Amino acid sequence: MATDVLSTRSFAKHVAARPSITQLQQHHHQDHQDASSAPLPSVEAPSLDELMSTVASIDNEILAIKAEVHKKLLVHYDAFIESFEHSAELNGKIDKLLRLAEDMSVQTIDPEHGLRHKVMTALVDHHEVAYKVQENEAIVDGLKHFAKIEDILLQYEACMGAGKILQAGECIQQAMHELENPPNRGVATSTITAVLTDLMANALTIRYPTDDDKGLKDLASFNLTLSYTIPVPSSSLPRASTTTTEVSPSETAAVAAAAPKSVRWHELLRSLVTLNAYSEKLRPMQKAMIHHLIDPLVHHDHHASLSLVPTADVYPSPPSAHITLNVTKERQEENLFSKMTRLFEFIYRNVFLAGYRGGNSGDSVNSGQHSASDTETLTATIGRTMAKEACRRIAQVYLTKITPATVDELLQFSSIASEAILFENALIDMGFLTDHDRELATFVQAIDIHFTNKKRDMLLNQGRAVMMKDDFATVSVQELDKQDELEQQKMGGGRGGGRGGSDGHDAWSSLSSDPEMADLKESSVSVKVKSLVDMVLATLQEAQDLSAEASPYLYKATRSLVDLYMALMPVYHAKTLANVPALGILFYNDCMYLARELEKVPERMDEGIPGMEQVEYDDMIPQLKTLGKKWLDIQVDKQKEELVASIEEANGFQETSVEDNFEACERAMKQVVLVFKHLGKVWKTTLSPWSFYSVLGRLLDYAVERVIREMEGLDDISEKESHQLAILCSILFECEDLFDHASPIVEAAMATNSSRGGHHGSMDEDPIHFFVPQWAKYQQLTDILELSFAEIMTRFRAGQLRMFRVDELARLVCALFADTPLRQRNLKEIEDGHPLGMMMMS
Template structure:
């Protein structure tokens, strides 16, 4: 197969293609090399032909390039010429900038000539200085013109003020004063503010403000007229309000002679007061007058008050309005509910006749601000309303708080009237929704009732406690109709001997106090859970008051009068007993309390009773001991003088016992009576026994005298004659028909034996000793008595030895 000829373009493309191929994998290169090994090698002729072809192509390309250059030569020449021209202009501009810089920075000419030339900078600086001077003069002129304009405006305002004052136009004059004050407070410059004329105008404005303030005082005083006549037996008050008020002529700094101010209407005056913010101060006398001279007498004497109001409601046509109050204490004119109606009339008069509610006027009720009615109602009327509600609470509602349940049920109409009255004041704007003094009072009427009941209870209880009436009443008479006493187990109490008062007496005052407690608790059952516990606490306070006052107010009586001290003991025990019954009497409790208990009060009452009983018993014990002390130890009573003293002493003891028995027996319960008297007698006989045992040498005569003296005390024994049944009941099966005095006076048997020992022979004494009948004496006591009664003999020595060996067993007292 013949080798094809390779053109220059084909060769170039093949070379370019070979160079452009990326390097592949060695296996691919090997494959390519293998493929190339199969091509035939190029000859010299082929190479020469390729070179010739390549040269021809290069020449052709050059020719084409020259052709393009020749075709665009004209445009290139124009661009070159333009660039040269542009370079020249730039050089010219740079030259001009250099010249201008030289002229600005160098005041001398650049050619070095001997003449002086002003530079551009100096020219500009001179121009700026001239401009600043001219601007300052302009500003100064403007300030002068502004100050003159400012002062001119003030002058015009003051002139307008004078014209308004001359015409009696107080409202417009007030506007002028406000405007002048605002203008003076905003001067256009500090120079104007410190100028003399400004100070003069400010002082003149202040004088005019004082003048209008004085005029407002006179106008208010000229509008409101009051008359009061109080004779003590009758009260009359009249208030009239003139709606057209003559404006007084005042001496003003710039006032023209012969000015006639004329008159002003009430609404214009109020507008002026509100605008100048002096309504509260200027109308304060009217406010005090309404509270002190009208509302207070009306509320305090509401039951005899007559109120007349004269106001047609047409302010524009009316010349005045008035309100008149007349009261005559003691002469009722109406029902209690009329109070709210009358007070409401007063506030309606204030609202419409004074504050002009409903009157429409652009000057009076500004659209931009709150109306003058609202302002006056809030700042002045609210004080009047709050004061009135406080007075109604204090002088009316608090005084008609019911004192019983029926009255509490009937309080509804008054509560409704009070709430409606307060709602009316809120509707008129005198009060806010937060002001609910009357509503809170009537809605808490049960609490007020309990407080009033407590105060009434304590006041009545105090009067009962403080009085000196100690009349008595038998407890058994009180218990006849008491079902709980008929069946003592029915009220579940543990029997306390101290409160077993059936056969005793109490004072009427203790019964009265118990009745007051029960009545109060019964009334609490009809109240709410919030109120009823207050009455329970009131009964506790009553008992606390009794415990506090009785021992203090009646201290001297209770100390010096034994019967009344014992009566006080009974009273305390009786009140304690009745308080113990209350849970059984009120099994269902009271509202708010599951159980009505006096667990802490009852022990306090019993402690107080025991304390004063102890005081009285101790006082009587001391008196008895003093009487025994007058016997001077019964020493040498065989002497007539000594015996008489000892006899007086013993008789005094007997007299005291009989007096106590007479005073205490009708008062105390048998158990308490015998117990107290027994303790006193036991102390007496112990003292006598001790005194006799202390004697060391008793003669036969003296022994008989001592026995006679001891015999005097046996007269006290009859105080216990009637105690047998009580002892038998108390001892039960242990009772053996013994003398009841032995039960209450443990030392009585010993005293009896001692009295016998003073009369017995030595043999009889030893017989009783051997029979065990002297067991109440100790061996030492018997030995001492034997030595005192009998001379020292061998018989006495043998008997003493027998005694020292101890008592034989006492003989039994017989069958029970």
């Protein structure tokens, strides 16, 4: 029953066959004068045969071009294959080169067996060997120099024996000149420092934690023994003269007897300071005490016991000093600062010999050989490094670990802060630190800031753990509001405390001023978002007890938590939220609930927090709402795709008079109903009533609009097909049951609209029409498929078909009824437009 009209494709081909704009412009100028005087010639429309001929010509040209392209592809096929194989070969070689480069890189940077490690080790060994060679060469030069002086002295003795006084005087002058100009002035110092190295090795005995210690479940021990009487190595004793003069055994024995067999610790320190060698010679002891004594003390403060011997006697009474550290499973009562204070006092008194003046115990040293400046020098250099490392480790490890996590703990931190400052003062008094090195005082004075930083980290870690859980257990917002004092106050004041029925539907009749925000009171949210809200509120409550400098940090921590929620949830749970309709909608509710609770924060914290007059999240609330609506739209679009897939199985509702086609269409329509019933069952317990009917209405409106479009696209509908199509359309009427309880929502919405001065509306129609705008049109379409031509026109003249456009009605009439004078008259009436009076009345 369709008329002969040009399709879009045929029209495009016809236009392509017409002269181009460029050709028309070439004739435009020469025809301009004739066009101004003569009437325009009439242009005949091309006939169908001409159009079909043009189409066939274009198709042949396209086929010829395709054949030419295919021919060229075949000609170059071998070259393409060759290039492809060459590319594959190059790719293999590149992969091989990359593997070789990676192997070379690994062989180079391996920390134990890599080439870089070997080169560095070789360089260090080379440096040490070169230093030894240089030192030996210097010693050899010195020996040669002394041998030369010895030869001069022998010449002096010969001159004196011969009575040549003048020549003997010259020899003395020459010898003195040689003595004043040695070849290497560092020879003597190098020899002495080598002896000092041996003496330090004999003075200090250090037992490090062994592998066996580490294997005992964190049990470890460290022992340092300082011998106050240090044996002198035999290699450093005076040697016999190298001259040719023979020395009697008795003289050699006398020299050996006169040589010292040992030295005292203070003498060694005096030598180290005098030769400026203390930094080098005491560095091994310094490193050992930092890494194996101070560090374990800080890390195992409750399980480390420190033993210091002697405890009362001072140098030089005891024979030695001992420092022992044991880390055991037993808990120690002594606190860290007490242990550290005892340790540094021991180092100050028994290692650096503070207060010792010498000559009080029968020592052979003279009084004043060891002055207080030696102790000060060692304390300000070797000791300062140890003290600063101790304070740094205490601040970064111990104090950071015990930084309060609650406000009550923060109030109790004052005792620890006092101990830290007293310890640091003791180090300053002994000279280990200066007033500029107060790292512990700086830390404890800013404890509220450290508290907020720790609180922020804990808050984010706890929040992240909650967000990453796969548990999506739900809780009713109504139940949550019953536990909320602020909500109870609102209900008691605004609703008289008595509104709300047992069935929970009374709240459906009251919508918020923003319907899109939804009335969350009748919805459900996840337990995880409730936990996040509790974290935010608890953190803000703690902020009220902090200083004006620290409180804003906790407020910022809650903002970071909300930012983390908006960033992590849509990414970590993306597949789950997109593929599970109930969870996608639940995330929408969570975002809206979190936004609602953040909106209530200024009212909860009406007095603000120290440092902030008002606590608000006005910039984050719109972001949360936008995120929730985004995922709501994602879920709606997902369901639209399923609905479209189901409707497309009807194959455009073509030839429904055939039984198989009808059954396929029937299955498609029932599948649409099944989708809606499933969504209704899943979403009704989660969404608020307004959101539930709005979202479900959007989907149903989309589905019926698609069905209407498919029906209107049919060109010829027989009487039997018309009846079958009406049956198929009626299947979707089952969806009306989902909107049976929507009347209170519609009434509330109309009342809200009326209070704003809008259209009052009425409840004469079913509530489904409020949420599904296309539903009335769909019902009329179902009726049109069954009505007679006269009944259709009666409804048209009564203005009951105004939801159809004129062209839509005309297309339906042409598809349903044969071309008769009656149809032509009725089409003319329809094309003139809907009755104006009826439209105004409606």
